Amino acid sequence: MHETYKISSVSKNGSSLLVDWNDGEKSTYNFLWLRDNCPSGVHPTARERTFNLLTVTENIHPKSYEINPEGMLEIEWSEGDHISKYDSKWLRHNCYTLKNKESYKSPYTLWDNSMQNSFEKITIDYEEIISGDEGLKKWLEQLHYLGISLVKNAPTEKDSGFDLLKNISHHRETFFKTPFQVIDIPNPNNSAYTAKDLRNHIDLPYYEIAPGYQFLHCLINEAAGGQSIAVDGFRVALYLKENFNDYFNILLNTPVKFVNRDYTANTIRVMHAPLITLDRNNDFNDIRFSAAYMGVMDCSPDKMDKFYIAYRKLLELLHDEKFEINFRLEPGDIYSFNNRRVLHGRKEYDPNSGERHLQGYYIDRDEIIGRLNFLNKVNP
Amino acid sequence: MHETYKISSVSKNGSSLLVDWNDGEKSTYNFLWLRDNCPSGVHPTARERTFNLLTVTENIHPKSYEINPEGMLEIEWSEGDHISKYDSKWLRHNCYTLKNKESYKSPYTLWDNSMQNSFEKITIDYEEIISGDEGLKKWLEQLHYLGISLVKNAPTEKDSGFDLLKNISHHRETFFKTPFQVIDIPNPNNSAYTAKDLRNHIDLPYYEIAPGYQFLHCLINEAAGGQSIAVDGFRVALYLKENFNDYFNILLNTPVKFVNRDYTANTIRVMHAPLITLDRNNDFNDIRFSAAYMGVMDCSPDKMDKFYIAYRKLLELLHDEKFEINFRLEPGDIYSFNNRRVLHGRKEYDPNSGERHLQGYYIDRDEIIGRLNFLNKVNP
Structure with missing residues (x-):
């Protein structure tokens, strides 16, 4: 069974949101990173990012944020009249804080x-x-x-x-x-x-x-x-x-x-x-x-x-x-x-x-x- | 007219030969480098190095050296019963001392x-x-x-x-x-x-x-x-x-x-x-x-x-x-x-x-x- 993680709480921390997970882990998500990865900005078949980061300034930030009833992180942005919704599974999978804690494993088996x-x-x-x-x-x-x-x-x-x-x-x-x-x-x-x-x-x-x-x-x-x-x-x-x-x-x-x-x-x-x-x-x-x-x-x-x-x-x-x-x-x-x-x-x-x-x-x-x-x- | 350089004198200097040129430049040529680039060790059509550096030790050195009557640097090696002859034009062209004095020029012309x-x-x-x-x-x-x-x-x-x-x-x-x-x-x-x-x-x-x-x-x-x-x-x-x-x-x-x-x-x-x-x-x-x-x-x-x-x-x-x-x-x-x-x-x-x-x-x-x-x- 695939383990599911839930978000316990979210808070602002400088230019990032700080997410606490139900297993005790913590993740930070930079505001520009979040906006840039909003699921709405992807072409359905070409699977390319269509969102243009230049449509927002470097000062963009959440006007409000919450965990919605489906457990998604929902952010209303300070610019562009836009709301983004992030699946918690997606957030956990793409958490760069946790990814950077993992130690590297070489794929190579060396031989003589x-x-x-x-x-x-x-x-x-x-x-x-x-x-x-x-x-x-x-x-x-x-x-x-x-x-x-x-x-x-x-x-x-x-x-x-x-x-x-x-x-x-x-x-x-x-x-x-x-x-x-x-x-x-x-x-x-x-x-x-x-x-x-x-x-x-x-x-x-x-x-x-x-x-x-x-x-x-x-x-x-x-x-x-x-x-x-x-x-x-x-x-x-x-x-x-x-x-x-x-x-x-x-x-x-x-x-x-x-x-x-x-x-x-x-x-x-x-x-x-x-x-x-x-x-x-x-x-x-x-x-x-x-x-x-x-x-x-x-x-x-x-x-x-x-x-x-x-x-x-x-x-x-x-x-x-x-x-x-x-x-x-x-x-x-x-x-x-x-x-x-x-x-x-x-x-x-x-x-x-x-x-x-x-x-x-x-x-x-x-x-x-x-x-x-x-x-x-x-x-x- | 292509300028020609002549070797004025050659001397030993640690693991290299030191060449003085008639225009005042000086070049050093490492012994292994010289042996490795002996003109005799190249395939005539494939133009690949055929010489195997493992046929000599890292201690190889010139038993004797001289500028021969054609102006070539001639080396008799301490190992392998081999004599190498280097054209002075080739030595000058491939001199890594002089190459490393040249300042780099970018090939790119940038534009806006x-x-x-x-x-x-x-x-x-x-x-x-x-x-x-x-x-x-x-x-x-x-x-x-x-x-x-x-x-x-x-x-x-x-x-x-x-x-x-x-x-x-x-x-x-x-x-x-x-x-x-x-x-x-x-x-x-x-x-x-x-x-x-x-x-x-x-x-x-x-x-x-x-x-x-x-x-x-x-x-x-x-x-x-x-x-x-x-x-x-x-x-x-x-x-x-x-x-x-x-x-x-x-x-x-x-x-x-x-x-x-x-x-x-x-x-x-x-x-x-x-x-x-x-x-x-x-x-x-x-x-x-x-x-x-x-x-x-x-x-x-x-x-x-x-x-x-x-x-x-x-x-x-x-x-x-x-x-x-x-x-x-x-x-x-x-x-x-x-x-x-x-x-x-x-x-x-x-x-x-x-x-x-x-x-x-x-x-x-x-x-x-x-x-x-x-x-x-x-x-x-």
């Missing part, structure tokens, strides 16, 4: 090489995903919480990745086109298009925001070698923070230059951003790491010595086997991962030993989280 | 309503753009420096905006599809799809990164009303900074919640970010403003009173006629603007007075800047 023995946690069957919302939700949870998922037994027809991914949303287009083809080609514009080994990296670090998720759909894998590698960059960043805090702080505070001059695109991409960023909760936001695309570092000379030592340490940890898992992609696998958290790599393969063909797709992180919010009926 | 009398600065003919790189460059410069451009005399066939935009790059897809149709529809999922006035806003503020540029291609405009409005949000932010610095700082430091629950998409999008953000040079980065999509504010109760006063002031300035320009879109116009800088709005129109049909496109900011870098032969 012990995941090698728990592949079932990051594996899901294609049929399970397309058979309904429960399967889709499970997959999106693997992607959002663990940052990695291996979809098994997908079709192996060309471009059939679209059939699965459209269950999430549209894709993120890039100059590599969609899907991009991971095969061995002459004069490659990217070393992914060779048979060489690829050290652990994220894709497209020279974009203002690199694609949120990457999907590598294995169609054919008859070549010897080419084992895939994955590392949880957030786990490595935590290790760095706990064991080399100075280095962690240097990397957090030093924008790095990434450059792309793809010879097939008439474009020169340059982006400065730190290798590790945090979000507003000080949780991990991005690992932006690709030695291949790091431009010539141009931070201040005072910082360069420290930066390079810290950078080399991060590079070392990101290739430390205590954090790496590895696996061989089979035809019908769709290797899916948070491209701004999980670094991917691969071992060299022998292009003469058999064909190897992956097709790649990107989808932004907004789409993964937004779809999961919808399936979880999140009330933001 | 006086632009109303200088429309030629932000106008360009369609033919000029498609006739060659000079026209394209001029258009991209309007977009990048001024944040706004009115393309005149474009074709008015449906979807013909693609013909122009492909000169830049691929587009940024969203759930509105591409192109999206700005017309009056029943049960709109967005108030843009009504005939009502739209207050100044940016599009899609609930995305982690809202689309960088928006292109509104006018196919038909026979309706009375519907005047377009534009405001340089960076100009307004500067005014706020200069005249209401406390408010400016509050807005800079308070993440705001944006929410989208489009009823046509099975997604709930929630994003927290400040209304104004700066870049690493303290230049303006983003104005993220849409009253329509602002969720119920949830900052800390200590900040709420101040936030709402500052927010209302920004709202006021963003609709102050001293900053607004306005114009009527004609068929064949492509109204193009930096969606994370320039706010757009429109006046109400009468849907019974005639047809009005715009088609909209988005392209990310990376693509505008990257293409301009290419046309300007930028050497990053």
Whole structure:
């Protein structure tokens, strides 16, 4: 049963109303905040705020207020000849006093090489995903919480990745086109298009925001070698923070230059951003790491010595086997991962030993989280 | 004639080489930095760094160094049996000591309503753009420096905006599809799809990164009303900074919640970010403003009173006629603007007075800047 809270009393307190709840909690509601969120000011289908805050001054205040017989907070405003009615459940849900008392819980479960023995946690069957919302939700949870998922037994027809991914949303287009083809080609514009080994990296670090998720759909894998590698960059960043805090702080505070001059695109991409960023909760936001695309570092000379030592340490940890898992992609696998958290790599393969063909797709992180919010009926 | 610099002398200085130039400048080059940027460690076509920094320790240093007869800095390393040769021109261009002495110059030219009398600065003919790189460059410069451009005399066939935009790059897809149709529809999922006035806003503020540029291609405009409005949000932010610095700082430091629950998409999008953000040079980065999509504010109760006063002031300035320009879109116009800088709005129109049909496109900011870098032969 959903717990219901009732308002015990309301009083004025400077520029806010102070609400006492029947369970002892207290909330403050700023006058402009209240007026701005009056339920009457929302478009019925577009669900947008239609109320224009400029129709009132910053001095607006309740001329009178009361708890009406339905238990709603009813306010008659000093301006605009307007009465607002707020449901107590809505007030409680949106109480910013209480929201700001809650401690932050990270959605991320970090992992290291012990995941090698728990592949079932990051594996899901294609049929399970397309058979309904429960399967889709499970997959999106693997992607959002663990940052990695291996979809098994997908079709192996060309471009059939679209059939699965459209269950999430549209894709993120890039100059590599969609899907991009991971095969061995002459004069490659990217070393992914060779048979060489690829050290652990994220894709497209020279974009203002690199694609949120990457999907590598294995169609054919008859070549010897080419084992895939994955590392949880957030786990490595935590290790760095706990064991080399100075280095962690240097990397957090030093924008790095990434450059792309793809010879097939008439474009020169340059982006400065730190290798590790945090979000507003000080949780991990991005690992932006690709030695291949790091431009010539141009931070201040005072910082360069420290930066390079810290950078080399991060590079070392990101290739430390205590954090790496590895696996061989089979035809019908769709290797899916948070491209701004999980670094991917691969071992060299022998292009003469058999064909190897992956097709790649990107989808932004907004789409993964937004779809999961919808399936979880999140009330933001 | 390109000025050439010569190295006068080189000496060791702790973990760096100290270079004296013939014009009196001095540069320091960190050992790891030098080793990491050895020209031999780059893939010939992919232009990626192939050198692996983990093949050397953090203690690597020059066993010997000299200026060779070609004027190059030649280093024999203490590890790896390797000799590196650096062109002096390259060393000078990439000298981070000198780079960090240069003061930052903003690429942005800010504007207010006086632009109303200088429309030629932000106008360009369609033919000029498609006739060659000079026209394209001029258009991209309007977009990048001024944040706004009115393309005149474009074709008015449906979807013909693609013909122009492909000169830049691929587009940024969203759930509105591409192109999206700005017309009056029943049960709109967005108030843009009504005939009502739209207050100044940016599009899609609930995305982690809202689309960088928006292109509104006018196919038909026979309706009375519907005047377009534009405001340089960076100009307004500067005014706020200069005249209401406390408010400016509050807005800079308070993440705001944006929410989208489009009823046509099975997604709930929630994003927290400040209304104004700066870049690493303290230049303006983003104005993220849409009253329509602002969720119920949830900052800390200590900040709420101040936030709402500052927010209302920004709202006021963003609709102050001293900053607004306005114009009527004609068929064949492509109204193009930096969606994370320039706010757009429109006046109400009468849907019974005639047809009005715009088609909209988005392209990310990376693509505008990257293409301009290419046309300007930028050497990053």
